[in-house]
Amino acid sequence: MAERGxxxxxxxHAVSALGRGADAQLAGVLAGAPxxxxxxxxxxxxRRVTVAATLPEVGTLTDELAExxxxxxxxxxxxxxxxxxxxxxxxxxxxxxxxxxxDGGPEVPALAGHLARRGGLGGPTRIYTSACVxxxxxxxxxxxxxxxxxxxxxxVAAGYLVEPDQFALFxxxxxxxADGAVRPFSAGRQGLLIGDGVAAVVLxxxxxxxxxxxxxxxxxxxWGRAGDAYHPCQPDPLGRGLARAVGAALRRAGLPAxxxxxxxxNATGTGxxxxxEAAALRLALGDVADRVPVSSTKSVHGHALEASGLLELVVxxxxxxxxxxxxxxxxxxxxxxCPLTVITSAPRPATTPYALSLNAAFGGANTALLVGxx
Numbered sequence: 001m002a003e004r005g006x007x008x009x010x011x012x013h014a015v016s017a018l019g020r021g022a023d024a025q026l027a028g029v030l031a032g033a034p035x036x037x038x039x040x041x042x043x044x045x046x047r048r049v050t051v052a053a054t055l056p057e058v059g060t061l062t063d064e065l066a067e068x069x070x071x072x073x074x075x076x077x078x079x080x081x082x083x084x085x086x087x088x089x090x091x092x093x094x095x096x097x098x099x100x101x102x103d104g105g106p107e108v109p110a111l112a113g114h115l116a117r118r119g120g121l122g123g124p125t126r127i128y129t130s131a132c133v134x135x136x137x138x139x140x141x142x143x144x145x146x147x148x149x150x151x152x153x154x155x156v157a158a159g160y161l162v163e164p165d166q167f168a169l170f171x172x173x174x175x176x177x178a179d180g181a182v183r184p185f186s187a188g189r190q191g192l193l194i195g196d197g198v199a200a201v202v203l204x205x206x207x208x209x210x211x212x213x214x215x216x217x218x219x220x221x222x223w224g225r226a227g228d229a230y231h232p233c234q235p236d237p238l239g240r241g242l243a244r245a246v247g248a249a250l251r252r253a254g255l256p257a258x259x260x261x262x263x264x265x266n267a268t269g270t271g272x273x274x275x276x277e278a279a280a281l282r283l284a285l286g287d288v289a290d291r292v293p294v295s296s297t298k299s300v301h302g303h304a305l306e307a308s309g310l311l312e313l314v315v316x317x318x319x320x321x322x323x324x325x326x327x328x329x330x331x332x333x334x335x336x337x338c339p340l341t342v343i344t345s346a347p348r349p350a351t352t353p354y355a356l357s358l359n360a361a362f363g364g365a366n367t368a369l370l371v372g373x374x
Contacts, residue, residue: 002090006206007143008216008374010347011076014199014314022075025311026318030347032327036193042164044206048101049176052162053195053302059157061092062106062114063200065159067120071075072155072200077214087097087123087151088116088215089142091134091158091306095272101236115157123151129306132266132361133225135199136238136309136369140223142203153204158307161196166305170194177269181272182303183330184267184296185274185338187212192268195302197311221354221372223253224248235273239280242366246284246356248342249368253354257285260292260370261352262325264316266360267296268303269330274336277358280366282339294330309359313369318355318374323350327343 013021015088017035018028028035035053044050058064073083090112106114112125126135126141135158138295144155144358170176175191209216226248228241235241250257263281267274282289298317304311319326324347360366 006350007146007207007220009201009217009218009220009317010204010209010214011072011202011254012217012314012317013070013071013075014311015064015068016205016304017055017195018301019199022314022318029300029315029319029326030324032329033302034181034329035195039162041162042083047171049171049178049180051180052167052193055196058059058161058196061159061161063112065157066113066118068084068198068200069115069155069157072202073119075204077227078202081309082212084122085118085153085159086121087145087154088112088125089123089128089138089154089156091116091124091128091138093129093160094292121155128177128363130361132305132308133307133359133365133367134309136359136367137225137288138221138367139309139313140225140226140367143146143220143223146203146205147343153202155200155202155320156310157200158310159198160305160307162194167194173271177321180270181330182299183332184265184269184299184328185198185278185340185342186331187333187335189269189274191270192298195304197304197307199307199314200312201310201314216374218320218374219372220369221369222253224252224282224368226366228366230364233362235276235364237272237276237279239276239283242277242280242358242360243283243362245366245368246280249370250354253310253370255354257288259352259354260285260288260356262348263292263294264357265296266295266358268298271356273360278338278340291342293325293343293348294340295326299324299329302328309367313357313371316355316371320353320355325350
C-alpha cells in the first residue's frame, strides 16, 4: 500500500516520435535510437537545421490531447463518476500564435474547458503556458492540491506538436543542433532539437485510489521549484536555482540525497545549460552525484517544449517500473564541465526505487519532481 499522504500516479499515456502509447515510449528510450528525421510537416527551405522528432501520422493538437486524456483515464480505471470529480491542469503553448489554436480548435484560454467536457472531467481547470516548465509546474500544483485535500483526483495533460513558428525561432537563434543529433552532457554537443510530445497522467490521493480498487503505477514523493534570478536566457552557471528545487523535492519527500537512484535530466545538449545542470546536481546531491546514473531522454525524443516535463515524467515512471534506466544517446565523450555518471552504452538496472525528473526554462525557472516506484 502507498505511504500516507502519497500522491499516486494511477494512469499514463504519451505520444511522441517514438510512437503511440506508454509501451512505445519505454521501448524507445531503452533502445536509445534517436527519432530525429527530416521535417515533412512544413517547409524548412532556407533553414539552418531541417530535422526534428516528429510522428508521421498525427492529428490536431486538440484531438491528440483529448485522446491522451481519455486513454490515461481508462488506463487508471476511472469510471464516469470518478472522472466527474477530476480537475484538469493543462500545459500547452500560449500567446498570439496559438489564439486561436493552429489546428482551428478552441483558443488557449478555453481549451482546458473544452478538453474537460470531452473527457467527462467535472472539476476545476487551469492552463499553464510557462515555457519548458509548464507541465512539471502543473504536476507540482496538482500534487499540492491533492496533498492538502483540495481535490482527490487531477488529470494533468500537456501537448506540443512541432510547428513552423517555434522551429523558426529556435533555428534563427542557433539553438538547434546543426549536426542533427542531441548529445546531452557530451563533448562536442551542438544544441537541442525539438520534438512532438502529448501526454496525460492521472494523479490521485492514495486513499482515493485504494477506495476504488486502483493500483498505482508510482507515486509523486516530492517536488520543488526555484528561480535563478540570474539572466533572461542563460542559466546560473553554478546551478543554484535548480539545486534549490532538487533540495526542496527531497525535503518534501523526507528522503536523503542517497535515496536517488536515477536522474532524468533536463539536459538539452546545449553548452551552458548542460554544464549548469551538472553543477546543480553536484551542489544538491553532494558526493551522491559521483555515482547516481544520469541520462536525458531528450536525446531520443527531442525537446517537447511545454510538454517536456510530462513526457519525461511518464518515461521516468515506466523506467522505474521496469527497473531499467534509459540511455543517454548521442554520446561522443566526457566533458570536464559535466562530471556526472552518464548512462552511455546500454540501459542500467535501477538500484533504488526513487528517481528525479528535472526541467528548466528560459527566465531561470527550475522544477524537480521526485518519483517513487509503487
